[in-house]
Amino acid sequence: MSFKKPIDPASDSRSANVIMSIFEEQLCHAYTDLTKFESLNEKIRDTASLLSDLLSYDHASSLEQLVQEQKDDSSVMRELSEKATGDSRSIKLITIITAIFFPATVTAVRIS
Numbered sequence: 001m002s003f004k005k006p007i008d009p010a011s012d013s014r015s016a017n018v019i020m021s022i023f024e025e026q027l028c029h030a031y032t033d034l035t036k037f038e039s040l041n042e043k044i045r046d047t048a049s050l051l052s053d054l055l056s057y058d059h060a061s062s063l064e065q066l067v068q069e070q071k072d073d074s075s076v077m078r079e080l081s082e083k084a085t086g087d088s089r090s091i092k093l094i095t096i097i098t099a100i101f102f103p104a105t106v107t108a109v110r111i112s
Helices: 010-112
Strands: none
Touching: none
16 A cells, blocks of 8 residues: 655745756856857957958068069069170170181181
8 A cells, every 4th residue: 555645835835946946047057158158259250350350461461572572573684684685785796706707717827
């Protein structure tokens, strides 16, 4: 034979209050965690934006440096081109002088 424990309304009310307070405490912790999560999420977005801006700035700085280096290379190439033109004139002059005097030199050496 089994005996059922009589239901005490005061005991049930206290149990319900304890359970409600535990649920309310857990709900409070959940809201606190949600607030922390939202704050961290915002910090992550701000950090990503900052990194993106820094990379854009670094990329722009690199492009400016590349443009400056290209300008320097262009001026060096222009100087080399001008020197090559001068060397070309000198070689042309030496070739003309050799074409004129070499046959005369060979003829003079054979005659003597």
